[in-house]
Amino acid sequence: MSDATTTAKSSKRSLSAQLGLWIALAVAAVSMLSIATFDDRGPETTEERIQRLSDSFACPECDGQSVSESNAAVAATIRALIRDRVAEGMSDTEIRDELIRGYSSDVLLNPPSEGISALVWILPVVFVVFGVGGWIAAVRRTGGGTRTATDDDRQLVADALDGGHDTPDGGRDDAS
Amino acid sequence: MNSALGFAFSVLGLSASVFGALGGVYALVRRTPHLLTTIRQWAGLVIIAAVGCFVVMEVALFQRDYTVKFVQLVGSDATPPLFNFAALWSALEGSIILWTFILAGYVGAYLWKFRKQITDPLHGWTLVVLLTICAFFFALMVGPSNPFTEVAVPANFVGQGPNPLLQNHVLVAFHPPMLYLGFVGFSVPFAFAIAALITGRVGEGWLVETRRWTVAAWAFLTLGIVLGAWWSYEVLGWGGYWAWDPVENASLLPWLTGTAYLHSVMVQERRGMLRVWNLSLLCSTFALTILGTFLSRSGVVDSVHAFSEGGVGPWMLAFFAVVSAVSVGLIAWRGDRLRSPGAIDSPLSREASFLANNVIFGALAFVVLLGTVFPLLAEAYDDTRLTIGRPYFDSMARPIAFVMLFLMAAAPVLPWRKASGELLSERLFWPAVIGVGSMFVAIVLGARGFYPMLTFGLGGFAAGAALRQVALATRRQGWRGFVGRTNGGMIVHLGVVLLAVGVASSEAYKTDRTATLLPGQSMEVAGHTFTYDSFAGDETSARIKIWANVRIDGDEVYTPAQTRYTQRGMIVPTPSVKPGFTEDLFLVLDDAPRNGDVTAPIRLRVVVRPMITWLWAGGALMGFGSLLAIFPGRRRRGTEPVSAAVTTAAERDPVPA
């Protein structure tokens, strides 16, 4: 059916009723997201903190696996260190610094945000900004509707129709 | 004997592909169609050579012909037949044989499909490009990574067999070939793209010709990646399935650009726009398969997957340079002809949403590539050593994945050219209800956490939009509403939603505990009891296997094991998994008594991952959906004048509601 019939059908439900339904859906979505966010488990337990820290360090001997995933002895040692230091009441930064002192900054699975490795964080943002900018530029460019067929196009149609057996109908299989 | 024969086939393959390609170029430049037909014979020889290499190597593996270098490397008297067959792709040299074999298969399929149009310059150039790629891989086999080299056999040699990790699970027989079918499959659309650029026939005809090839390659790659994740989960015993390891990233990169292409190509078919962009996506997809092979097969990155250094690194990099130079050069040369004839009318249109899809897939590909090569670049630049691991990729990919899910919900309901607000409100209403409904069900079932909840909501929204399309199509066309590109594509979308839900729940609600247990002792994890019953072992000439009998909830016994492969002296843990619709219980034997002491304690690791089976199911559904998309919904000729019919298309093309 054409745009006209679609509009006719949708206008059966009044615009304000539609708006109301959408607002109700949005309120439901936001409230469920907030329940999910704020009714989450309480403050981080020690066990969770140890897990989180172990996840954030690379095992120095095993090609990018994290300390928590690896079975290597050095990973087990670092896990033991993290457990000891957490029990001693050290902060995350202190534990991190101690490990960097030992195994240098490539023990961090998350590259540091200063120095040359800051580029790893900046470049994707630059990419997205340019990408979104390009998208906006592309969709705001006007003039598509006033374009007319070229002679090449007409020739293409003529050739196709001459030799054609089945009628082209614009391809139903990719209509929505 | 096998050495000589195999080497002879490699040389035959190299010379046939070089002569075929050169002869083809000569015939095309001189415009002598009858000469061009000889390319068929050359290609036939190439196929014979590739099949020959593959068969000779398999025969040598089964004959335990240790005079062949590669067999000495990965063969052994004790390897069971299935893993002996799969040993072909368990090391670098053999995987090049597999690559060449599959490439020859695609060349054969191509020759058969277009056997009547062989004198058409477009097909001529495509074959020239394909044969050039063949020549490169045969050159690797003749030169730097010759698997057939004849070597002396030490006395009493029995062989080490393949890497233990590669003879531990039946998935090894399927994951690499599937992945290679995907990687290599992109050679055909790439060759078409180059041929279209050379001949200047950059219209839409060639796109239609390659569409199914691209979907097929994409489907193989998808299945290959998901099977790889499954293998990693079932075999490696670290409790996860995806580590953002450089080799995994290398397989993901062409998948991302390939996915972007499959979407944006529809804009070109319908509206004639984005020509340069689509050609670039095809070329970069192929180039990324080569770059990925370079990264994973040359020893430049540390990875648990990487084969040891094989001397092919510089060749791969050089080939990547050639591919990039040719692609970029041709696009620059043909730039003017590629000028888009159309423009996008509205941000609320199918074409605008496909373009947004491309931005977001491009962004993810960029992040993955950057994270993978940046440590190398930083080291080359000023010797900085740094690691980029899972937390980085997770935090970058997460927001991108949410935008993808949102686009999957919005894009399928958008019509081409322009949509009104009322239309969107009408079409998006039920998908949105399904999205909010999924969140409600999740909340009631006790799910918490912002990210998983957002995944459930957006996943439901996207699934609603996909179901809406399939429902409308089947109401209109019966069973044909399931086939064809759009409908098959919606099935793929449903697979993606399953996969996303599986990833979100299995990560967010994972429980991971390790305990030391004496026989008879139990541990409690996530509401289940794991009791260590007893300890057992079994020995063959190839391996010693020991396992713990662990009773879950006082019921079934599972056996996490460790296997020591005697020839390589390597211990491989074999996890034991109790799969389930709602959760998987994953057991690893971390530490076993050393001297077979049955009273000693074991260290047992238990990982409970909710809904991880949804991930595998999602992958399977994506493969199935691709199959539906390949099946023609309706016959259509390649020369159909799609770009010219823009103005009438809107009238003729009904937009169902």
Add this chain to the structure above:
Amino acid sequence: MSIRRIALSVGAVLTLLIVLLAVSGGTEDSQTNALLGQRVPLIQGQTLDGQDYDIDASRGRWVVVNFFATWCPPCIVEHPELVTIERIGAETGQIDVVANVFNDSPENVAEFFADNGGEWPVLSDAGVAVEFQIRRVPESFLIDPFGVVRAHYTGGVTAEQILGDIEAMS
């Protein structure tokens, strides 16, 4: 921007990438320990026998700091060599040996020493292992009488090697 110009800039970026990848290939893992030539980190605390230990008490004598585990075959191989060094050190009064366990249980260590001899203090402190940047055992360090780290050994030591090095550096 024209397509040609975009293609050219993409080409330039790719060229840069290829060049960087070409030069970055094949870099060796530089395993030189950063402690060499530095003051020895603090090793202090309870040994597995419950004694107090402080490496500064060995100032004036050479110290061999050994990292090991009972599950590691080269550690088992090097153990008699360390026993020899300890004996000679005790005779001359010039060399001490101290060990730190790497991912192993105290029970295993006690059994190991009971079976294979050796009287030196053994600590089990993950922090010390990290501070000495231990990646895989066995690793040993030689500390001079002034408390400076002078040598680093991986994959096992021999008495001959250590005594020779001490002689050369004295």
